[in-house]
Amino acid sequence: MDMLTPVEASRLAARHWGIEGEARALPSYADQNFRIRADGDGYVLKVAHPSWSAAEIELENLAMMELARREPSLGCPRVQFASNGEHLLALPIEGQACLVRMLSYVPGTTYAEAINSLQPHQCRVLHRSLGQAVGRLTRGLQDFRHPAAERAHDWNLMSLPRLLDEVPHVEDAAFRDIVREHATRFCAALPAWRATLPVSVLHNDANDLNVIVDDDGAGGKRVSAVIDFGDMCTSFRLADLAIACTYAMQHESDPVACAQAIVGGYLAEQPLQRSELEQLHAFILARLCHSILMATRSHREQPDNPFVLVSQQGVRGLLRQLADVAPDAIVRPYLESSHD
Structure with missing residues (x-):
């Protein structure tokens, strides 16, 4: 699945999350992932494969939020909220509605x-x-x-x-x-x-x-x-x-x-x-x-x-x-x- 270019990923990050930085594609089994080099260690923009449902992606995000609250020392990725206050967006990409989210980049x-x-x-x-x-x-x-x-x-x-x-x-x-x-x-x-x-x-x-x-x-x-x-x-x-x-x-x-x-x-x-x-x-x-x-x-x-x-x-x-x-x-x- 290669629906989004790094340049387009950078634009999405800036438009919906207010995150400015160069995007670089990361290896992924099915999704499209981009590392956004911005403040600190940066972020990862994730575009879900069409086979994933919104409920399944929400499961991941809410679990990471729970761990951020209860076990902050674990260092799991942090879910980033978009400018509209949502943690998961359905955005049109190449004529198809895609589930897009932003996580913190985990160094190491x-x-x-x-x-x-x-x-x-x-x-x-x-x-x-x-x-x-x-x-x-x-x-x-x-x-x-x-x-x-x-x-x-x-x-x-x-x-x-x-x-x-x-x-x-x-x-x-x-x-x-x-x-x-x-x-x-x-x-x-x-x-x-x-x-x-x-x-x-x-x-x-x-x-x-x-x-x-x-x-x-x-x-x-x-x-x-x-x-x-x-x-x-x-x-x-x-x-x-x-x-x-x-x-x-x-x-x-x-x-x-x-x-x-x-x-x-x-x-x-x-x-x-x-x-x-x-x-x-x-x-x-x-x-x-x-x-x-x-x-x-x-x-x-x-x-x-x-x-x-x-x-x-x-x-x-x-x-x-x-x-x-x-x-x-x-x-x-x-x-x-x-x-x-």
Whole structure:
């Protein structure tokens, strides 16, 4: 979707938000995003893909506003109000009404870019800060509700049963058995978990490209923000912690120690029930299976697209590794002391 030029983006920013500055296109999967260099770190003008509804974009904006009020230290993007007082505008672009908004630009580097340049003790600090950031994310959204969060979302772990038909298409037979075992076990437990585990509105995508890090003042890095709220949904409260662990662990030779540090940081900000902690391992395995089955489906639908499977090596390697790990290995240090 390339409906807007940088020059036109600059004009929109000035006309509707009173923000003057040069616009530069940013990479985006489906939307059009432009960084506006103005005061401070600048802003990002976002033009939503036509497939997004106003309710879905409103969900993101209101969630970011809630976090700005309740967890300002988290550093998430700040929603900018237009000159008419609205946070979301429907503007005509190339003869089509498009949903347009303005967010603050979040400086820093991604977790994926930063982690491989750190020493082991610096990694442990970063892992703990990741857990703290995701704990604040959970805490800040605990009372947040929005109808659009109830949408059926492909990346909601509650939707994993819809992907079980993809298991036979996983090519390696031995690996297919691992995926089948853990995906079906998770799906079988879903009815009981729906009745007992806390449910809330989630960010649902704290992966290593959506976590932003900055200098910690001691030569290392700390998590300063979480961005990209496009996968928000209502699901198990535990899922955001599981997702953060899933992506961070792929960078480590000792993924269990990595996850333990993340969990420790998370629990310092947001307690969980013992019953949630006891299922963290299963949730991490389920997220890995979810990623594998989504990629398998995409590869069947787009067999000539090499990018569909580009991130799967780390996902598959971690699933193989964790399949042989004791279910309580990650959370054992916390089961008696740090939960509700």
